[in-house]
Amino acid sequence: MTTAPPLTRALRRARAALQALGSAVTAPAGPGAPLLARASSPWLRLLPYGVAFAFVASLLPVTVAVLVNDYQVNGALAGALGTAQTAPLLLAVSRPLQAWCVVLAADVLGALVLLGAEGVAGRSWPWTPMIVVGYLALMVAVGLREPRRTLLGVWLATGGAGFVLELVSQDRSDGIHLLLFVLSGAVLLLTASLRERGDAQRRLVEQETISEAERARRTLLEERARIARELHDVVAHHMSVITVQADSAPYRIEGLPDAAREEFSTIAGSARESLAEMRRLLAVLRSDGSEGERAPQPGLERVQQLVEATVRAGVPAELSMPAGLGPVPQAVDLSAYRIVQEALANVVRHAPGAPTRVSVTRAEDRLTVLVVNGPPEAGGSPLETTGTGHGLVGMRERVRLTGGTLDTGPLPDGGFRVAASLPLAPGSEPGPDTEEPA
Template identity: 35%
Template structure:
């Protein structure tokens, strides 16, 4: 019978052995049996050129120069190993048959042909064939039982595994290589261990750099997609502002005109017809601007409307429209307003348009003062209006400008300017300062 203390001792020893064995068994299992390597990297055009001329009719249209180089190098190593072994047969006068020499030469060179497509298969083949070739030609290999072909081939397949496989598989390859060299020739373990260690570390460093470069490329693509999405959102916001400006202004004018024309006509058919014609013109103008704004949403640039954006050059037309809607607009301009950047001119026009639209909705019939002046590198816009003939209920909403004020703030902020808007006395005032910078 085993005492309880002995059982505890054996249990602790078993647990310690398991702790040491498990981290070693898994890498070896992955390296020898279950592990898989990463797919080969896509070839550049210089490493995979097209077949020229008549050769292009072959089943493969490109030449893989890396694979071709591996096959050529394997053939050269085979000839080198074969020549070396034949020379040793002559020198030692050994009775080794030619088939054994050919087998040994193949064992010391053939795995290299698999290195690019199947690096783990190449290493596993080398791990099995090198001991067999060494056993066959042992009597020819005096001292260290490794030929130049063997060393060169094995170094290349280990490097391929370190570059194309995960770290634990590479560790398993290193462990198996050290154990295999100890079983084949214990005196050369130190040399083989150093060679394999340097190869593994170099290959793992190359793999780490490639993975980091791939991760950086993916992050750059992700960043580009995020910037594209942000640009799309900004474009949608711009389109929404444009639509709001167009619809709010023209619909306000049309609604006021539709209410005022019958009153002004007072039964006069001619005046009523003129009023309706003006309403129709305003409607067509609104539809035209809406088509222009929505043109950016159409598929293909060839379908987009290329009509110019409105600017301060159309300010007189805007003021005339507001006056026809019943506003008493006073316009004052100062400075050179012709040579303005497109973005500044468009934003100034939209701010004036939105201010007049709000005056039409919340203070119909009011007196509006619109002053636009250029002071060196700044454009000042100042719009004020009084109460007009609003009802008491309408007066309670005099400070409400809804999305129009938000749109104005976004336009001014986009240009790096300043905006003030709010009640002043019995009316409302909007002041904007836009920096004048050249278009980029």
Template identity: 40%
Template sequence: MFGRLRAWSRRHPGITDALWLSPFLLVSVLNVWAVGTGDLAALGAARLGLWGFAGLGLLLFVPLLWLRRRPVAVFAIISLTCFLQWLLGVQPLFFNVSVLVAMYGVASRRPLRWAVGAGLVVELGLALAFARLVPELDVSAFATVSAFTVAIWIAGIYANTRRRYLEGLEERAERAERERDQQARLAAAAERARIARELHDVVAHNVSVMIVQADGAGYAIEHDPEQARQAMRAVSATGRGALAEMRRMVGVLRADGVQEEYAPQPSLSQLDDLVARVRASGLPVEFRVLGAPRRLPEGEQLTVYRIVQEALTNTLKHGGPESRAVVEMEYGVRELLLRVTDDGRGAAAPRREGGHGLVGMRERVALFGGSVEARPGSGGGFRVVARLPIGEAGAGRAA
């Protein structure tokens, strides 16, 4: 309930201020009415008359309606009105409480220097009022009224500090919410990029193999039907494998939370199958493993698999007839060296700078603190060399 009232007051500040000031206005009107039925001379307001007296009261009250928006201007108007009242010799009235309200408004809504200035002005006004009312200054009475004024002044400064603190909390909360949304967008973008790389690797490799096999079947269908049937069986197997991988990736994106089991992520154990499929597509591939094999994290295994897949796919597409490829994995003490070379004409084939394949390789390896070099070979062909930290080096960089 209080939260709704606070929200409503923020939406309607003018109505809120009028409601807060209405009791003050009521008491002030009663004060004017009481003076009107009594003696103005007793208050030193005989020269003003009743209407002048009422006008003085309005000058002390009406500006408070703009206190929220113009606290310094309202305080200046009320202070000057009080000083005019002192010059005319009119005794302090209930209306004069407005100067304390205006001082509180300045202290609660403006910097400290304005609050100090408003407090000093009010203290000076109290001293002038007491000097006229009590020729022999009553120190105890002045100290009591002054202490009351200082308490209101301190309350205004406290309200100002608390308001600024709450505004700071709200600003930090909004900034944290914006940063959270930004991080969510970045995470979503990273996930989309990862899925795009996966889709590219799956589709580019498998479709390239299927195209090569289908072309071979088209040439052999008249002269060697059995070879054509074998090629079409390879197309079918490759298509099923690609479909299984795509189902696995799309299953990650399911929004209904249903867990479905599809083919696992490719790993080093499936490199032999990959090389066999490429060989069946007509590209002779030699696969070597040097050094003592070591257990790699699943992420690094997938990275190695995708690099070999992408490099052999490029050889299939650009290497030309009678090209050969060599895949070497060399396990060192602190890194895994992966080399994929071919002797085809791929070095002369036009390659778009920033294509998905090479960019995907570099992004995958960069996640583990490694590097990739892809360039034409010195004696022709094309070569891809990747270095992946392993063991403690790889774990430290990946973290």
């Protein structure tokens, strides 16, 4: 029992290492780039050269010895053939197709040379066992780098060369060319499948990254359009008041000079023109046909209703808000309500049954909104495991609009906190928001 955790960690590390190696092996590389060129570890980048050198170092002396001792080939000629058949494996690390051309030509030449050798009888021909081993290693490099059409040509050329040599001397052939034809096809199929699977996974990751960026951008634009629609009602109210006051000023104030009457008339006309422009802008923003946005905009006076609705949804929530907060700008009033609304909605979706506390306080020239929830109820399952991102995006945009600050993040006990500080003084510049990592 005591060795289980270390063993589990070792297996996880081994699996991660194999996944990294597989990704590096199947990663696309430019022409002439060696296998594992994109591996993060320098040892992994040197691994293909080490494997190729090991094959050459083992196959070259064995090939020469077998050609000299068993096939009775001249020593110098055996050395040249062994070098030509094995040394190109080093080239296969970066240029496998060119290495294949050299090896196939050397193998065919070696088969023709063996036709005149005295020790061929009873031994493999046209390919020697060493040729089969080296050729299959070469097929691994070719399959990991070349497209499917090229691999088909390589496989057919391999089989064609063997069948042509068998026609040259059928009595010497022992069927090893069929073995190489089948094995090389299997290796090419396997390595090509691994490479194509890696390519598909990379394309999927790239597409997911692009989709996530587009989704975040769309979420931000949708939230800004929603805020713009809501602020239209706030600004339109003030512009309507200006229009009415400017129009009624000549009747409410006696003895106004003509210049003042003309000035009030100009102000009223400008206000009406601004209202008309805002209505045209709102028609564009509401082009989706949404009718719910035409309802009166809510404020802090409706926070109690939000808390009560949350309690009915199964979340024990309580509200702390003094009765006399004093006058609050409409933009801040609306933003505070929306922040509480989004925070409580997130609790219902992601932490069902979590005790939640909502606090709205005013200190000097700032309004502070705090929503804190504890860990979710034991055994409760979240309604959503992934969100659209509208909640936090909307909070940030509203806080930035009013020039306030936003602080969100998880709590040590498994809960979550949302704290917004909104300035009450007009003319505040948009401020930064902070968010602790989840």
